[in-house]
Structure formats: C-alpha cells, structure tokens
Amino acid sequence: MSRTASRLLAAAALTAACVAPTVPAADGQVADHARSTPHRTSLTLLVHGCNGCRIQPVKAGDGSQQAVWRGRAKTVQKGHVHWNVWKGHTIGMSFDIDDPHQVFRDFKTDIVVAYRGIRIGGRVQAGVAKHKRRANACWAGTDQATVTLRVAVEQFPAVSAVPPVVHGYAIRPYFVRTRPFFRLFPGPGGRYSRASKGVTGNQDAYFCSGPAIRR
Secondary structure (H helix, E strand, C coil): CCHHHHHHHHHHHHHHHHHCCCCCCCHHHHHHHHHHCCCEEEEEEEEECCCCCEEEEEEECCCCCCCEEECCCEECECCEEEEEEEHHHHCCEEEEEECCCCCCCCCEEECECEECCCCCCCECCCCCHHHCCEEECCECCCCCCEEEEEEEEEEEEEECCCCCCCEEEEEEEEECECCCEECCCCCCCCCCEECECCEEEECCCCCCCCCEECC
C-alpha cells in the first residue's frame, strides 16, 4: 500500500472516531448518578407492621413551590419502601398511608412525625401513641444525601366511617423516634393537629406553613 493511501485511511479512521455517537450509560449507572447528585435524597422508610400498605410522600403549604407536590405512591414490600426525591420536597413533607384491608375511613391517614409531650429524637414507647391527642405529621426534612426513617404501624379495632357498618381495624402509624417538624401555622396552637387514638390525617393534604421545630 502507498504512503498516500495509508495517510488517507488513517485520517478517515480519526474522523470516524471524532463523530462516533456517544453510547448512553446503562440504567444502573444513570440511577447511581441520580442518587449521588447534591440536590437529591435517597429516602427509605423501614415500616414495621404494614406490608402491602401504600405510602405517598406529599409536600403542601409553605408557598415556595407549587401548592401541593405529590410523590409516587409505593407499596411497602419486605418491610421497606424507597424514593429518590429532590431535597427541597422533603422540607415540610408528610406521608399519606393506606392499608387496603382496614375499614373505610373518611380521611387520609398520615404517619405521625411527632407527638406532643415526647421530645424530638425521643422514642415512642409501645402503648404510648394510642393515648396521644395532639400530633404533627409535617416532617422538617433533610439536607442529607441518604436518610432512613423507622415507622411503626399498629392496628386497633374500628368500624367503618359510613354505613353499612363494617367491623375491622384501622391503623396508627408513627415514626419510632420523633423528628423535627414544621408548625402547621404560626401562633398559639400551631404546633399540633388533633389526634384520635394517636391517629391524625387530612381530607386533601397535610398543610403546614409555620417555622420548623427542631428541639
């Protein structure tokens, strides 16, 4: 082969290398990158006593973003459920939870973040939550890249909220250790909403707009 031909082939190969299409990363690599970005949080709930329950993260009420943001509802499997969310959505986040086998309730049940009378970071001892009449379900959120929260779900006897009367059970979900939370509104009484047998919830979304309570 002549020197001229060799040079032409080498130039052609170099041109092809420069314009070759980029091969996209595998799905796993993309997912790993998403988890590692500084603006997102890998959020896991370890849920005891509610396999098959559906949980949906919701952020409502502080006015900094859309009025209500709802994450994807997911089913608890093998005791846990996971999301990869924007950190800003964790600030003021609540968790709607539904057990498909409980009796019909006329409200959405929320996972309690804190009960009145239990210090932030304190453990909610077994048998205590059912006596609580004030609760907050508005988590203050996190700036951490990875967060795992433990949730206990207790069942208790209940009847359906509308006829025909159906006897069964309802659920009482709460963080095993209380967490910093947002006030529901500024001023007196804004720290907590009413809780019946330690259960609180909402008709549309769990709104909060007051400052954070961190201790």
